[in-house]
Amino acid sequence: xxxxxxxxxxxxxxxxxxxxxxxxxxxxxxxxxxxxxxxxxxxxxxxxxxxxxxxxxxxxxxxxxxxxxxxxxxxxxxxxxxxxxxxxxxxxxxxxxxxxxxxxxxxxxxxxxxxxxxxxxxxxxxxxxxxxxxxxxxxxxxxxxxxxxxxxxxxxxxxxxxxxxxxxxxxxxxxxxxxxxxxxxxxxxxxxxxxxxxxxxxxxxxxxxxxxxxxxxxxxxxxxxxxxxxxxxxxxxxxxxxxxxxxxxxxxxxxxxxxxxxxxxxxxxxxxxxxxxxxxxxxxxxxxxxxxxxxxxxxxxxxxxxxxxxxxxxxxxxxxxxxxxxxxxxxxxxxxxxxxxxxxxxxxxxxxxxxxxxxxxxxxxxxx
Numbered sequence: 001x002x003x004x005x006x007x008x009x010x011x012x013x014x015x016x017x018x019x020x021x022x023x024x025x026x027x028x029x030x031x032x033x034x035x036x037x038x039x040x041x042x043x044x045x046x047x048x049x050x051x052x053x054x055x056x057x058x059x060x061x062x063x064x065x066x067x068x069x070x071x072x073x074x075x076x077x078x079x080x081x082x083x084x085x086x087x088x089x090x091x092x093x094x095x096x097x098x099x100x101x102x103x104x105x106x107x108x109x110x111x112x113x114x115x116x117x118x119x120x121x122x123x124x125x126x127x128x129x130x131x132x133x134x135x136x137x138x139x140x141x142x143x144x145x146x147x148x149x150x151x152x153x154x155x156x157x158x159x160x161x162x163x164x165x166x167x168x169x170x171x172x173x174x175x176x177x178x179x180x181x182x183x184x185x186x187x188x189x190x191x192x193x194x195x196x197x198x199x200x201x202x203x204x205x206x207x208x209x210x211x212x213x214x215x216x217x218x219x220x221x222x223x224x225x226x227x228x229x230x231x232x233x234x235x236x237x238x239x240x241x242x243x244x245x246x247x248x249x250x251x252x253x254x255x256x257x258x259x260x261x262x263x264x265x266x267x268x269x270x271x272x273x274x275x276x277x278x279x280x281x282x283x284x285x286x287x288x289x290x291x292x293x294x295x296x297x298x299x300x301x302x303x304x305x306x307x308x309x310x311x312x313x314x315x316x317x318x319x320x321x322x323x324x325x326x327x328x329x330x331x332x333x334x335x336x337x338x339x340x341x342x343x344x345x346x347x348x349x350x351x352x353x354x355x356x357x358x359x360x361x362x363x364x365x366x367x368x
Contacts, residue, residue: 004073006047009066011036014296016341017047020073023229024196026236027070031193032262033341035296042066051076051084056102064104067191072104075111081173082121086114089169089176105186116180123175129168130159132175138162199252201229202245210242212249220246231261232279234268240276248276251283262342263291269340293343298328301344305331 005020013035018026034042044066049056079087090110091102123129134142134153142150162168168177198211202225209228214220225242227235231252240248255261264282267289273279295301302324306315332338337346 001074001077003050004076005049005069007066007069008045008047009034009042010045011040011042013037014341020070021077022070022073023201023233023236024194025229025231026233027066027193028195029233029265044069051079059107060101060103062101065191067193068104068108071189071191072107072111075108079111079114082119083114085121085171085173086117086119086176087111088173089119089171090114090117090178090182092169092171093167093176093178108186108189109182109184112185113182116178116182118177118179119174120177121174124170124172125156126159126163127156128159129162129170129175130155130157133158133162196229198229199231199249199256200227200235200245202226202242203228204242212246213253214246227276231256232265232268234265234273235276235279238274238276238279244276244280248280248283251280255283255286260286262293263289263345266291266340266342266345269342270338270345288348289345290348291343291345295339295344297325298332298339299324300328301331301337301339302328304344 001021003019006017007020008015008017009030011034014033016030016033018030022030031042036042044061046056046059046061046069076084076087087110090113091107094102094106094110120129120132123132130153133139134150134155137143139153139158142153145153163170163175166177168175170176196211198213200212201209202212203209204223204225210225220243223242224239225245226239227237227245230236235248252261252264255264263286267273267282267286268279271278271282273282292304295304302322303319305328306318306322310318332346335346337344
């Protein structure tokens with residue numbers, strides 16, 4: 001699915017960027033990276049648009065939710081060039097004052113109502129519209145005119161009359177005219193963010209999609225498959241044989257039940273994993289890593305380390321006299337640990353990269 005928006009999400013605990021439309025797991029993962037407090041909602045800011053950008057110059061970025069914006073992006077990604085042109089025309093027909101933003105709820109109704117309009121491509125002036133109407137039988141008085149008499153018609157006046165009567169509008173892509181009432185989609189749309197029933201959603205060579213893991217007792221057809229939505233979104237876009245993805249999906253489901261999915265995602269981030277076989281190896285070797293979800297900066301790594309070593313009285317006396325940030329950096333370099341958006345991860349023995357290299361070499365796989 002093509003990109004539509006890029007947004008920055010922010011909270012009191014952090015920030016991250018997200019490309020929309022986003023899959024369910026990608027949305028959940030982005031929120032996890034924000035370390036939201038109970039009841040806190042993420043703030044978002046539109047960084048750039050890839051589709052129908054002019055319709056979003058006055059987008060309401062204060063009151064709309066991330067789920068609403070993603071719903072708009074999902075629909076825009078499904079529209080072809082003509083549909084995008086019609087959407088821009090519908091947005092322009094709203095006649096909003098320049099200082100009044102579009103509510104996302106209204107944009108959802110507009111983006112789902114493109115089939116309620118006609119588009120005359122390439123017609124961008126009253127004169128062009130008038131000629132089109134006259135040539136296509138919409139002006140009965142012009143039907144029997146000679147070519148010479150036809151050329152003398154005031155096409156601009158004809159086009160203006162049609163445009164004003166129909167309430168149509170010109171866009172850069174053509175003339176948009178509404179022929180039916182807009183759909184009221186927003187009220188019926190379920191925007192609740194839910195964890196999917198699958199661990200991996202895979203796309204097959206024929207374009208169809210299957211949910212993994214495969215139910216027990218059902219045969220797995222061996223064929224290439226691409227991960228399009230995964231409980232560990234870092235793996236989205238990677239390809240493997242379907243049986244390998246199915247095995248990884250079973251492991252991800254187990255990690256979710258065991259409460260170790262965040263640790264796994266941290267390990268993926270720390271190792272820069274970009275291969276499904278390596279991802280499966282890492283899932284089977286999580287006990288070789290230590291994980292702490294709390295630290296977000298090197299100084300927090302340092303203070304956590306000291307709390308585990310010293311009694312409270314000594315810690316209280318020491319902390320004001322230690323440059324925690326540099327001490328934390330030194331600890332991370334010594335242990336091979338890395339800070340990720342999920343927390344702090346470090347190998348039980350040796351640097352993270354050494355462990356992964358040993359595991360992958362033992363299985364005959366290359367390590368990037």
